[in-house]
Amino acid sequence: MSTTTTSEAGLGARLYSVADWYDAEALLTTEERQVLARLRTFLEDQAKPLLAEYWERGEFPEQLAQPLIDLDLMEPADLTVHGPARGIYHGFRVFELARTDASLATWYTAQAGLFRTAIRVGASEEQQREWMPQVIDFTLKGVFSLTEPEHGSDIAGGLATTARLEKDADGGSWVLDGAKRWIGGASTADVLCVFARDVTDSQVKAFLVEREAEGVSLEKISGKTSLRMMQNAHITLKGVRVPEAMRLHNVNSFKDVAAMLRAMRSDVAWIATGIQAGAFEAALAYVTERQQFGRSLGSFQLVQEKLARMIGNITASLSLVVRLTEQQAWGIYRDQDSALAKMKTSLLMRDTVALAREVVGGNGITLDTAVARFHADAEAVYSYEGTHEINALIVGRALTGESAFTR
Structure with a gap:
């Protein structure tokens, strides 16, 4: 896969300069970064100002749906790289959405991940020829x-x-x-x-x-x-x-459904990783600005230890999902691989959002900061697309050759 520097991408700075400690973004091409930069601009300018209000109302901001579709994120026409190399871009697309809001990421991957995978894996060649173009441009939702x-x-x-x-x-x-x-x-x-x-x-x-x-x-x-x-x-x-x-x-048979699930779980692992990045960035911004005892919260040893644990969790999660995505892009799909990634990133996500809430203190339970949203939304992501226990048993079966599922 070709790589570029940020200056070559014309973005001025790395997209993930804080949360992406080991620079997994370097795996992206110039064109891919430019698409992600357009997505980030849309999310920063149009989505973020609405999130707290609509989260509290329990409603989806429908005015964001068509503009998000119009960004052409599923198969961008301006990306020249096709085939296996495209996988990392697909992952970072989910990561960027989840870094902003878990519901936005879930809404988008319902079409781009779950439904598209159902058609790609489950439909005949003739059915795919008819339906897949409509899935990609959202004319068939x-x-x-x-x-x-x-x-x-x-x-x-x-x-x-x-x-x-x-x-x-x-x-x-x-x-x-x-x-x-x-x-x-x-x-x-x-x-x-x-x-x-x-x-x-x-x-x-x-x-x-x-x-x-x-x-x-x-x-x-x-x-x-x-x-x-x-x-x-x-x-x-x-x-x-x-x-x-x-x-x-x-x-x-259900074996055919299982083939879909093993492909879909990589998206959920990317969501769990993106949620961590969003919670961490919000917490870091808060402790940098918040003053207590005449100094910034970020200058205290106990706060810095929590920040270090958070970035460690995110770095470990990114390493998992990037490698899983590379394997799947080359056609290597194993139940235990996607199960391990979903299980571990979700565990790390729970720890990261809890630490983020801790360092933000009482304000971490209000919608004044994004931390509260990430903290609450993480619980749903922890459970869907396979609970921790189910994914652990899939991994355990692969390790021992013995199924511990109840019969």
Whole structure:
């Protein structure tokens, strides 16, 4: 991969001069840095002024959606590098979003990560030719609908939503019944990528269901204390008919779903790393300016020790996600690799945001600083896309050859 200096990129300074201690940014090309610089300008000028208000209201700032789409971040036309080298850019794109706000990163990766991966892995070549261009330019917006009200960590064996094929001269249609929960972005999606168990062979299949199809109802999940801006839905499916053409033809068992999950977890690990960077930068700015006992908070030994621990956590997390992304860019996908990255970066994230809240003191629980948002939002990221325990068991199985999952 070609590398450039910051001056060659024309950015004036490294994008991540504080949080990126070992300069992983040096892996990016000039063009990639320029795209990320455009993203940062948008986030600084248009997004940040809205975040505290909308987080407290529990609403997503919809006025940011189209301008964010218009930035053309998924496959920027002005990037000349294609193939494996593009992976690090994709990671830093998620990192930059999460460094600003976890809900923004989750909203964007719902399309660019989860839904796109569902199509890339689950759709046939013919389906991909039709749908993938629409996914990339957001003309077909979709969400990944796997988790259920009674099944999260045990979804592989416990998935209860059913699909029944009714055959006819045109190939037939499927009838879906069940419910999904915690589906982020469902209320503004065009289609829901719903996973259901075929009543004939008990295998898991996947279907693109129109959000406004007859029998589909959505209810906003309210009362959240984390990711408050992200709109999560409880989805009920009652006798929903889906044509065979809208079934993802390469999803024929939960093994195919697992292939999607191992690819998606790298995005979540980048989000966990970006949250750490955002919390750390906000805390560092605060302790530099805040005066106590006639001197800045940043001059105290105990505060500096916490800052050092935070930057250590971030550096370790960046090292994990960069190396994982490099491996995946070259086609190396292993469950235990993505599970380890998600598990460890999430643990470090919890420690980092707690330390950030500590050094900011009482002001760390108010929205006057960004620290409070990062501190609260980290809890959701810690749990989604595989809890700590589930990811630890995936790693443990790879280490010992023995599955410790309950049967």
